[in-house]
Amino acid sequence: MFKIGALALAVFIQGASGSATARALADGSNGAHPPLALSDLERALTINDRYRGLTVNVPEGPFWLNGANAFVYRRTTHGEQQFMRVDAATGLKRAAFDQARLAAALNEASHKSYQAGDLPFERFELTEDGRRLDFLIEQVRWSCDVASYACTSAKLTAPDFQLSHHYTPPAENNPDQRSVSPDGKWIVYIKNYNVFLRSKDGLQDVALSRDGSEGNYYVFSTLSWSLDSRHLAAYRVRPGFKRELHYLDSSTDQLQREHSTLVYPKPGDVLPLPQPVLFEIASQRQVAIDDALFSNPFELSPLRWWADGRGFTFEYNQRGHQLYRLVEVDAATARARSIIDETSKTFVDYQPLVMDQESTGKIFRYDVDDGKEIIWASERDGHEHLYLFDGQTGALKNQITFGEWVVRAVNHVDPVKRQIWFEASGRNPGEDPYFVHAYRIGFDGEGLTELTPQPANHHVEFSPDGRYYVDLWSLIDLPPRMTLYRAIDNAKLMQVETADMSELIRAGWQPPLSFHAKGRDGKTDIWGVIHLPANFDPKKRYPVVENIYAGPQGSFAPKSFSRRTEPLTQLGFVVVQIDGMGTNNRSRAFHDVAWKNLKDAGFPDRILWHKAAAARYPWYDISNVGIFGWSAGGQSAVGALLFHPEFYKVAVANSGSYDNRIDKIWWNEQWMGWPVGIEYSRSSAIDNAYRLRGKLMIVVGEMDHNVDPSSSLQLADRLIKAGKDFDMVYVPGADHGAPGIYAERKLLDFFVRNILGQTPPD
Incomplete structure (x- = not known):
């Protein structure tokens, strides 16, 4: 690590030691822990490796095999991964294939050293005759014979x-x-x-x-x-x-x-x-x-002919992302x-509602009876919903789903029964509005039926013929359950997996705490989670660090079980994740806060959330709040010190897109608009570098292929010219996020030094 600015380290230590939190921790008041030992740092850096082996039968998302009424999923037990296959009709569960033989065959063909319990792919395809497994490893397609386990490969080209x-x-x-x-x-x-x-x-x-x-x-x-x-x-x-x-x-x-x-x-x-x-x-x-x-056009979708040859269609995403149009050309x-036509005064959110067929563009589209009717996703009423259009006239026949909740995915469409199976969130009052549930509804909007009554976060996968579905659900404090159902009557056929985390609990793992508070409008609930420190004692006070990612493309505070813990919690920090306004999966008004205003990052909501948590929990100390993030989260972490230094005091920013004019085209024109206007400069950390207050560390990978690394270097240049002190970690050869234990250790050290006021263990 090198320093920017004279005597930066001395300034950092002196500044941190002067804070209320640092003084309290240094003198042991408020129940603060004693100085950290090397063993504390080692535990923080290795805790997730340790926890990885302490859960049993934790299933991941299932996928159905083509040509067979069978699904496959990967489960993890004591750190070893195993692919399991389940026959939906018989309930027979068995290993999907011989992983030891496949690993040996892959090693021989690739000259690598893959392990049977850690194969380098998550999904595979089974040929219709059942004789070959096909899967991808780093843009190479592999095909392996199920009988002989001989493997061949071919490099993919886009x-x-x-x-x-x-x-x-x-x-x-x-x-x-x-x-x-x-x-x-x-x-x-x-x-x-x-x-x-x-x-x-x-x-x-x-x-x-x-x-x-x-x-x-x-x-x-x-x-x-x-x-x-x-x-x-x-x-x-x-x-x-x-x-x-x-x-x-x-x-x-x-x-x-x-x-x-x-x-x-x-x-x-x-x-x-x-x-x-x-x-x-x-x-x-x-x-x-x-x-x-x-x-x-910003983008045109692939051309698609009607079955009767009368014409073809494509989807037109106009540059600026304020018009998305389904076009038909008469043959x-x-x-x-x-x-x-889908239009917006801000942006059309065309991120697809995932489904395994038919929808070739971005917005979800399903053609019924060769386009005589079209099912289409839209936010035109302020929430993401499904609509039924007359494909011949373009007239709206009816809105299928409606209400102050959002459709999150379409799982299956039955054009004969005229029914849709889909996933949605925010429909159940009093429940976390991000919890996803599965539903069935008719094309006419009648007969809405919830299929997943448990108050949890669900994901369902339907068989290709629509006869069966698998429900995978969990909570942040409850490990996953996987259940097989029959679609026609929602009858439970089989409890496929029930994960066990008893060893994890005995080892000291603590689930995050869900918390919500009112946002800037005084009405909307802002949701997040609190990761408690190791050996948590509610009679003590703990400094708070926020892990931020505020990208408008999604929502990011965890809702499902994960055995991963935040390493900073092992050093006595509270770590929080929050979804403020400007993120996705709520109302359109909630989302629009981000438009041409990425510097907002939901900070007015986040700060109110922190203050509400401090008012409720005496142990929640916000006198010297830290923040860290990577990619768009890195941009926000710097923005916290530029635009809200009265609240945030210490930041680590990794691989950030500090000026949206320097970053990739699609992400930034989608949210910041086109043509490029003054809003880009207003949200730019580079143009606003002179505002910096607080302690900042910038981390950048030399070979970042996601965010142009010159973004970090231009920020550093502008900070130097503004006379600002900061730290910078430049990682040779590293890609986006500068992954590895070195950058992770530097993050821990930085918060220990500047929030706890301690010299990190050597």
Whole structure:
């Protein structure tokens, strides 16, 4: 660790020793613990490794196998992981495969040393004949024979369309890439950046397009046939600005540094322009499509034909994220029309409601009866809900779900029974509004039925045919239960797993404490958790450190069981996690606080929450509050000292995006808006570095591929120019989060020094 600013360490120690908390801890008043020993630090750094082996039969999320009414899940017992398979019809539970043989086969093929109880994948696919297991390890697809356990591998390459933001494909597609028409008469391929058609007998070979070029090319992976083979559609892409980040890895296996480059679009950059194109096969001609409805795309979804060939659809996410549109192109006329428009004065939250079929865009969409009706997710009434539209006219038929609660996921749709199984939160009064429950409802909005009555956090997975579902549920103080149900009548068929944490409790593990208090509006409950210190004594007082992540893409305070504990609790700290306004999974008004205002980070709510906790719990000491976070949480941790130094005094910021103009394009334009405006500067820790008060440590990994590491270095530069003292940990060769025990130890040391006022054990 190196210092920024003269005598920074001395200043830090002197400043911390002068605080009320530091004095109390130093003289042992208020029941504070004595000076820390080396064993305390060692326990903090190893506690989670120790706890990992003290639970039994802890199941993870299940997944169903294709072609079989069976599901698989991974469970952990004493630190060893085992894949289990359950046959839904018979209830037979057994090992999914021979993990020892698979590990040996993988080691032989990969020249690695994988362990049978710690295989490097979480999910796998079973081929329909049941003979092979397919899974991914670090962008390599492995396929292993179940009988012989012989394994082969193939490196994955991203589809051209996914890379088109920064990638010009070769002039001709790989000869192995062929798109054959559904009737088998034609083969389509790319040559000289254009679309070519070849008859199956090879006698005809014609150019369908002639306008393709290196600067306006057709993308093979976007070619899409109508099922009647009469039409073909594709995207032609004009490339955008190719912004590159350049890295020098100083810590390689060789003496010399290694150079690498990453294409990394940033807010405001010129984007590629994908445009759909229609081809008639009989006339072998290209038909122009007017782009007035989709002229400024941030992103277009893959092209999807109706089964009857009448046209194709795609979803248009307009740059600025305030319009998301479902577009249909008529095959006979090439006319484009909007079926559904989703609009917002702030941003359209298009994060998908996860489902294992059909929805190819971002917003959840399910086509009923070849698009005669469309189920669509929307926040148009202020909460995330499902709606039923007429797919032919675009008219709203009815709202399916409604109320001051939010749909979180769609699990299964039965178009015959006209029923939807979904997950939602916030519907049960008096319950934590983030608890997810499963429900069933009719397309007409009638017959809402709750399937998971236990007041807990649930996740369900339906079998591909919709006949069965598995419910995995837990609480922060109750380990997971997994149960198999029959969908038609919700009958319980099997208690699959019940985890045991008795050894964990005997070892001293304590569950977090749930707490909520009113937010800035005086009405809305703000929820969070309190991780209690080791050997907690309510008669003593404990300093508080907040672990912050306030990204608008989700909510982050834990609701489910985890044996992990916060290392700082082993050194006598209370550690808290809070979901303030601006985070997701509540009302739209709750969420909109973040728009063009990421510096807010819910701090007005968080500070009130801390004060309410201190008023309720005498042991909760907020006289010298610390805060830490990584990535967007790193940005917020610095923001705490810039914008709220009257409350937060000490911060550790790891891999932070300290100016949203420096970070990746999608995340920042989604929440900070486009075009890039003055709001970016107002939320910038770099532009506001002169405001710094308190003790700050910046941690950055040299090879961070998620957040441009220059963000941390520019912040350091601006702090130096402002005459501010701070610490900085630069980790050679490290990626995002600078993982490893060194950075973790530096975080612990920093809070011990600046909040406890002690010199950390050597």
